[in-house]
Amino acid sequence: MTAPAAPATDAAAVAATAARAHTLAELEAGIVACRACPRLVAWREQVARERRAAFATEEYWGAPIPGFGDPAARVLIFGLAPAAHGGNRTGRVFTGDRSGDWLFASLHRTGFANQPTSVHRDDGLRLHDAWIAAAVRCAPPANRPTPGERDTCLPWSVRELELLPAVRLIVCLGGFAWDAALRLRRAAGLETPRPRPRFGHDALFDPGDRLPLLGCFHPSQQNTFTGRLTEPMMDAVFARARERVAR
Numbered sequence: 486m487t488a489p490a491a492p493a494t495d496a497a498a499v500a501a502t503a504a505r506a507h508t509l510a511e512l513e514a515g516i517v518a519c520r521a522c523p524r525l526v527a528w529r530e531q532v533a534r535e536r537r538a539a540f541a542t543e544e545y546w547g548a549p550i551p552g553f554g555d556p557a558a559r560v561l562i563f564g565l566a567p568a569a570h571g572g573n574r575t576g577r578v579f580t581g582d583r584s585g586d587w588l589f590a591s592l593h594r595t596g597f598a599n600q601p602t603s604v605h606r607d608d609g610l611r612l613h614d615a616w617i618a619a620a621v622r623c624a625p626p627a628n629r630p631t632p633g634e635r636d637t638c639l640p641w642s643v644r645e646l647e648l649l650p651a652v653r654l655i656v657c658l659g660g661f662a663w664d665a666a667l668r669l670r671r672a673a674g675l676e677t678p679r680p681r682p683r684f685g686h687d688a689l690f691d692p693g694d695r696l697p698l699l700g701c702f703h704p705s706q707q708n709t710f711t712g713r714l715t716e717p718m719m720d721a722v723f724a725r726a727r728e729r730v731a732r
C-alpha cells in the first residue's frame with residue numbers, strides 16, 4: 486500500500502480523492518484512511534474496541550476495507566459491506582466469517598481462487614480473474630448502510646472499476662449490491678432501462694454493453710442456513726460468470 490492519504494471526511498472529499506487515484510494502491514490508501522460517514526466510523530471503531538469474546542485477544546482492523554483480487558480480473562464480485570467481526574476484524578473483504586467461508590469455497594470450486602478458505606490477510610489466498618469489493622467499505626450496524634452512506638461510498642467503487650479495465654461482468658451478491666452496481670453503471674455512462682432490471686438469483690441483466698450484471702443471493706447465514714442459497718446454486722452462478730467472460 487502507498488503512503489496514507491489525508492482522510493476524506495465528507496462526500497465531496499471521497500469523490501475528489503478517488504478521482505485523484507492513479508493506481509489501485511493509491512485508491513486503497515484513500516479508502517483505508519476514509520472517515521466520511523460519521524455513523525459508520527463510530528460503529529467500526531466501537532466494534533474494534535469492544536470485540537467479540539472469541540476474538541478478544543486479536544487486534545481488529547477497524548477501518549474501511551479495500552477491494553481485493555486480481556488486477557487483471559474480468560469478473561467483479563460486488564458485496565454489501567464488511568461484516569463487523571469479519572472484514573472489520575481481519576482487514577480483508579469476506580475474510581474471517583461464515584459468508585467468506587461460503588464464498589471462497591465456491592470460488593475455489595469454480596477456479597477463481599487458489600484455496601477454499603479466507604481466514605486472515607496473510608493466508609496465501611489469491612484470486613484469478615476476479616476482484617472482490619463491497620459497495621460500502623465500512624461495517625454498518627445491523628449490516629444496513631443508509632442510502633446516503635451508499636452514495637457517499639460509491640466514488641471509491643467508480644474509480645476502482647476504472648482502474649480494473651478488464652472487468653466485463655459484475656456478479657452482485659444480493660439486492661443491495663445489485664442496486665449499487667446499477668449506480669456504478671450509470672456513473673460509467675451506461676444506460677439502464679426503466680423499469681429497472683430486478684435482482685434475482687442467477688438473474689442476468691445484459692443490455693449488450695460492456696458491463697452486464699449477474700445476480701447471486703448473498704452468502705449470508707440467513708440464506709445459507711435456510712437453504713435459500715445452496716453450494717450448487719452459487720457454483721452455477723460463478724460457472725456462468727466464467728463462461729460469459731470467456732466468450
Ligand code: SF4
Pocket residue numbers: 499516519520521522525526549621622623634637638
Ligand atoms: Fe468512507 Fe465508504 Fe467508510 Fe463512508 S463507508 S467512511 S465513504 S469508506
